[in-house]
Amino acid sequence: MAATTLGVIVLAVASAISAAQKVGFEGQKRTLAAIAVNDLLSELSTLPYNQLPAKDGMLQPPGEMRSLDGAAYPRAFWAVGRSVTVRSETLTDPSLGVPVRGVRITVEARDDGAALARAELFVPEPRP
Amino acid sequence: MTAARPTRIRRGLTLLELLIALSITGLTGLAVAGVITAVARGVGSISDGRSAVQRAHAAHARLRAYTEPALALLACDPARGIALWLHDDRRNGRVNLSELRVFWFDREARTITVERVQFPADWPPAWIEQSDGVLALIDDPFAVMLTQRAMGRTRRDVLADGIAEWSLATNAPDPRDANRLRLTLGVVAGWNTHDHQPEDALLTFGLANYFRPR
Numbered sequence: 123m124a125a126t127t128l129g130v131i132v133l134a135v136a137s138a139i140s141a142a143q144k145v146g147f148e149g150q151k152r153t154l155a156a157i158a159v160n161d162l163l164s165e166l167s168t169l170p171y172n173q174l175p176a177k178d179g180m181l182q183p184p185g186e187m188r189s190l191d192g193a194a195y196p197r198a199f200w201a202v203g204r205s206v207t208v209r210s211e212t213l214t215d216p217s218l219g220v221p222v223r224g225v226r227i228t229v230e231a232r233d234d235g236a237a238l239a240r241a242e243l244f245v246p247e248p249r250p
Numbered sequence: 251m252t253a254a255r256p257t258r259i260r261r262g263l264t265l266l267e268l269l270i271a272l273s274i275t276g277l278t279g280l281a282v283a284g285v286i287t288a289v290a291r292g293v294g295s296i297s298d299g300r301s302a303v304q305r306a307h308a309a310h311a312r313l314r315a316y317t318e319p320a321l322a323l324l325a326c327d328p329a330r331g332i333a334l335w336l337h338d339d340r341r342n343g344r345v346n347l348s349e350l351r352v353f354w355f356d357r358e359a360r361t362i363t364v365e366r367v368q369f370p371a372d373w374p375p376a377w378i379e380q381s382d383g384v385l386a387l388i389d390d391p392f393a394v395m396l397t398q399r400a401m402g403r404t405r406r407d408v409l410a411d412g413i414a415e416w417s418l419a420t421n422a423p424d425p426r427d428a429n430r431l432r433l434t435l436g437v438v439a440g441w442n443t444h445d446h447q448p449e450d451a452l453l454t455f456g457l458a459n460y461f462r463p464r
Contacts, residue, residue, distance in 0.1 A: 125278075132282060139289050143296055150300050153307050157453065160314065167458035168429040189454045191421050193432055196450035198303065 155202050155231035155238035158187060158195070162204060162229045163241050165190040171248050174225050178208035184233055202238065204231045213244060223247045299449060301439035302412070306451035309362065309410035309435060316351060316364065317431065317455035322463055324350070324391045326418050326425040331355055333391035335463055343464045345385040348378075352395045353409070360438070361411045367398050368405040387426075387463070412438045414448040429460035 166177060169190075182188060184203035187195040195202075207228045214221045224246040231239045263271070316334060324333040324345065332353040340346045347367040354363050369378045381403075385394060398404050415436030420428035433455070436448030 128278065128282070132285065136285070136289070139293065143293065146296055146300055150303050153303050157307060157310050157451075160310070161452075161454040164314070164318070164456035164458070165430055165454050166456070168456040168460065189430075189432055189452065191419075191430060191432065193419070193434075193452060193454075195452050196434070198299070198306075198449055198451060 151201050151233060152238050154199050155204075155233075158199060158202050158204050159229045159231045159239045159241045161189070162206065163227065163243050166206070166227055166229070167243060167245070171225075171245060174208050174227065174245060175210075177206050177227070180206040201233050202231050203233070204229060211244065298439035302437040302449040303451070305410065305412045305439070306435060306437045306449075306453070309413065309437070310451075310453045312409045313353070313362075313433070313453065314455060316353075317457060319459060320351075320457050321459055321461045322457065323420060323425040323428050323431060324385075324463070326420055326428075326431070327392070328355075328416065328418050330392050332418065332431070333395075338461075340382065342384070343461075345391075345463045346382045347385070347394070347398065348382045350385065350391055350395065352392060354406075355413065355416050357414075359411075360413050362409045362413055362416070363406050364409050365395055365399070365404050365406045367395070367403055369403060385463075410435075414438050426462060429457045431455045431457070 166174065169177070182204050185200045187199055187202065187204060189195075207230075209226050209228075210223070211226045212221050212223050224244055227243045227245060229241055230237055316336060320334050320336050321338060322335045324335055326332055334351045334353070335345045335349055336351045337349055338344075339349060348369075350367065352365045354365060355361075356363065367382075369381060373381075385391060395404060413435050415434075417434045419432040419434075421430040421432075422428040431454070433453045435451045435453065437451050438448045
């Protein structure tokens with residue numbers, strides 16, 4: 123009886139700690155994903171406009187992230203990967219009624235399952 | 251007629267039974283203590299990792315607030331810091347003292363600080379304009395900032411703490427030609443940051459408004 127009670131208590135405590143750790147790890151992963159997404163978007167914003175479409179479909183699986191210049195991300199980022207989509211788009215400012223052509227860059231960070239963070243940037247086409 | 255034999259009633263434990271029970275209790279206690287210690291160590295390690303990640307994230311956000319609008323890198327020296335041309339408020343295409351920001355890494359204090367020139371508040375605009383000199387391309391921005399500091403005309407703020415190491419890289423050999431900066435930080439956790447091993451974090455920054463100063 124005593125042994126059973128002790129076992130149940132230990133199991134309950136262990137499962138509570140495990141759940142807390144899982145939640146903490148998920149939060150940590152999302153923070154790293156936010157850094158990774160902002161980093162890549164910031165780097166892409168430095169490229170000439172005509173080079174942006176070539177980045178569409180860029181994929182870095184979890185644990186294989188690299189900066190635009192080829193530097194590997196450290197082990198803290200092992201669970202995070204990211205991808206890029208670049209789509210042509212025309213935005214119209216409602217107050218001016220002026221259409222602005224450009225590309226929308228979307229960077230999404232994922233783990234093996236779900237999306238963790240996502241950021242977008244509209245880059246207008248430069249004047250010829 | 252035979253008399254009924256008296257029944258033996260046990261009123262306690264024998265010494266042997268008591269010793270066995272105590273040993274089992276002791277072993278169980280030891281096992282539970284071992285499990286709790288291991289779990290506590292694991293929780294502590296995860297908590298340290300989380301704390302380091304939060305520090306890296308804070309450093310990232312604060313540095314980004316400077317790099318996003320910045321026009322150019324002026325110098326990048328792992329031993330001293332980063333010099334940045336933040337804006338061109340004087341609209342002359344050149345770096346004035348008030349447009350310069352220097353990020354210092356203090357290995358002892360484990361901090362990254364940002365320093366800028368701040369003229370006395372009671373100075374009239376004409377004095378400030380006269381003192382807000384232009385940096386020549388050959389000037390060392392770190393030395394320039396130290397000179398201003400010696401005159402009591404700078405302000406320093408801590409941007410990040412718990413930074414044990416840093417390394418810098420740019421996408422061009424001359425930082426003035428670079429529009430991307432890579433910063434690897436060794437971030438430590440906890441309040442007493444000297445007790446922890448650093449966790450590496452890579453932060454990259456792009457200068458979307460890059461403009462080479464004249």
